[in-house]
Amino acid sequence: MxxxxxxxxxxxxxxxxxxxxxxxxxxxxxxxxxxxxxxxxxxxxTFLSPGLRHLATPDCWPGMREAVDTLEQGIREGRRVLIWGDYDVDGITGATLMLQTMRFHEVPSSVHLPDRRTEGYGLNIPELERLAAEEGSGILLTVDCGISDVKAVERAKELGFTVVVSDHHMPPAELPPAHAITNPRLSEDNPCPHLAGVGVAFFLMAALNSRLGETSGKRMDMRRVLDLVALGTLADMVSLTGQNRILVKNGLLKIAEAKRPGLAELKGASGFSPVAALGAGQVVFNLAPRINAAGRLGSPTLAHDMLLTDSHDEAARLAQTLTSLNDERRAEEERIYKEALEQAEAAGNRLGFVLYGKDWHQGVIGIVASRIVETYYRPVLILCADGDTLKGSGRSVPEFDLHAGLTRCADVLLGFGGHRQAAGLRMAPERLEELRDRFDAVIREDLGDKPLTPSLKVDAEMPFSQASDFTVLKGLELLQPFGIGNPEPVFASQPLRVKKRKAFGHSREHISLEVTEESSGITLQAKAWRQADQIPDAIQGKRIRLAYTPGINAYNGIASVELRVRDWEILG
Structure with a gap:
């Protein structure tokens, strides 16, 4: 509750x-x-009809003009572009978008997506040196990384690279000595400081596309890459307001069109029609995990190649490979989650958990951290062995700034980075117990000594006369896509009587309730997903109140009203 x-x-x-x-x-x-x-x-x-005409001009973003100037000059000098991305969906889609734009303008270019296990996140000097020796040093263009890589950028410049950093992560006190840096977080005075990495890439490439087109007469239709922008933005869980809303809303239309073979085949492998219109949640929970699985358990290049190819056969093969990797990831995730749960139970009175498994897979621990936060509503750091050090991933609750908290534990760590509610870290194994004590102490300083109770934001009370009105339900759909910054509306019901409770699903983990509103006599179906252990048989016949989200279920082509249960309470 x-x-x-x-x-x-x-x-x-x-x-x-x-x-x-x-x-x-x-x-x-x-x-x-x-x-x-x-x-x-x-x-x-504007919110209800977020057309592309509402997009900001590239000059609005910090450092964008300098980045475009630097890229244009290097390209006109005939220099090759090395695009360095990240191994997650945001980095992969951003790198693919950049390469697609470069190829349109016939700019010699290539993409490097680091291996999570051998290279880690961001720029790394050994790989830079190898690539410089093999391909030469032209322009190094980062996407979704680079803002903290001071030493690697210094080395890249020594190797002869012109370095342009495009990133969206929090800038450190010392910026890398790149020739140009564009990052919306360098200044709050811009249309959308919370752009995803692929969003920064989109505006940068749109500006470069226009600049190069002034002399060549060729301009790529940037609407072609909005599917990549929507996919990466949704997967990175940034606020879906302002410019992000415009990009995602229009990008979802491109995902529905499925003109990109890679997305058409990925939708098919995920159980959807290739031309199905998908909501934000379906992208986040069905498409994105398959792409992330490439970086977690395989190579991120698999996903990049799938998104880039013009061949449906090649895309289908790669989509099936990603699906197999995702199945493997889910099995590994379940094993680690169970072991992490046991450790969390044993650490009962701590307000922040630091959990460790030597053989836990570093590509999965971030997902497990999120699940532990959901279960206990406490900040969590999950670590695994990585050579002679420990590598970790953290997730937090809204009340606790994880990045600020780790800053106060910095002397125990070898390094860390991230955001308010998600972060990565590295540390020496012998300091694990010290971190457990320090992390718990920092949380207690901020939140007090009592465990937090999760809260649920409720928008208003809604009677069943409105919840069953298709005009209202269609109107609520205009508020999509839902996500951080634009949460799905939640309504409180009037007093209800539970007429029937029924478990369903493969493991009977879901619950269907038939509920009747006392004041009107209207009866509706409500479904509680993965809540079978929380809603007992004894609820049948009881007076309750629901917190719910109403929607239209079009199963088998027949539209009906369905309520999604967000929480419930017994009435006296």
Missing amino acids: KIWKFRNGSEAGGCPPGWAEKLGVPQVVADLLWQRGLDSPARMD
């Missing part, structure tokens, strides 16, 4: 009269937009 907290409703009030009619949406939709800070019909209209 969670603590229900109603969003700003009482302070913000309802949307002013007449705005809903002007926008052509149900009143509940206008009220939600108003509560989320959209204070004019024009801003609401």
Whole structure:
């Protein structure tokens, strides 16, 4: 059970009269937009219809003009471009987008995506030296990395590279000595400081595309790569507001078109029609894990090649390989999760967990950390052996800034980096117990000595007369895509009576409830996914209240109303 907290409703009030009619949406939709800070019909209209015309110009982003100038000069000098990405979805899609743009303009170019196990994250000097010896040193262009790689950038310049860093991670106190750096976090004074790495790549390539087109007369249609932008942005879990919303909303339309063979075949391998329209959640939980599996258990180049190829046969082969790797990843994840759960149980009174398994796979520990946070609602660091050191991945709860917390443990670590709710770290094995004590102490300093109770943000109360109205449900769909910064609306029900409880699913892990609203007599179906152990048989016949999200289920072509249970409480 969670603590229900109603969003700003009482302070913000309802949307002013007449705005809903002007926008052509149900009143509940206008009220939600108003509560989320959209204070004019024009801003609401832009949110509901986020067209590409609302994209910011490249000059709005810190360092973008200098980066384009540097790239253009090097390209006109005939220098080869080495694109250095990352092994996750954001880095892979960003690198693919860059290479596609370079190839359109016939710029000699190649991509390097580091091996997670042998190279680690970001630029590394041995591989830079190898690539310089084999391919020569032209332009080194990073995507989704580089902002912290001071020594590697210094070495790249010694090797003769012109270095352009494009990244979106938090800049350190000392920036690398690159020829140009573009990163929206270098300044808060820009349209979207929380762009993903692939978003930075998109604006950089759009500007370069325009610049090169001024002399060649050739301009690539940048809409062709919006599918990559949506995929990488959604997978990186950045805020889906402002420019990100525009990019993702339009990119999902391109994913639905499936003109890229790699995405068409990946959708097929994920159980969807190649031309199915997918929601943000389906991309995050079905497509993205398969691409991430390449970097976790295989080579990220597999996913890059799949997204780049023009051959459906080659794309299908690679999509099946990624699916097999993802199945392997899931089995490994389940093993590590069970072992991590045992350690967490044994560490009971700690407010932050530092869990360690020598043979845990470093490509999976981040996912397991997220699951442990979901289970215990406490910050978690999960570590595994990596040569002579320990490598770790951390996840946090909204109340605790993980990056700031690790900063206060920095003297125990060999290195770390990341964001407020996700981070990576490296440390010496002999300091593991010291980190356990320090991490717990830092959390207690910030949050107090009592474990947190998770809260659930509820937007408003919604009677079943509205929850069963297809006009309302269609209106709520206009708010998609949902994610961080634009959460899916959650409503509180009026008092209900549970008429029937039924378990379903392969392991009967899901619950279906037939619930009747007492005031109106309207009966609806509600489904609680993976909550069979939390909703007992004894709930049948009880008076309850639900926190739920209503939606349209179009199973077998027949549309029906279905409520997704987010939480529930017994009424007296």
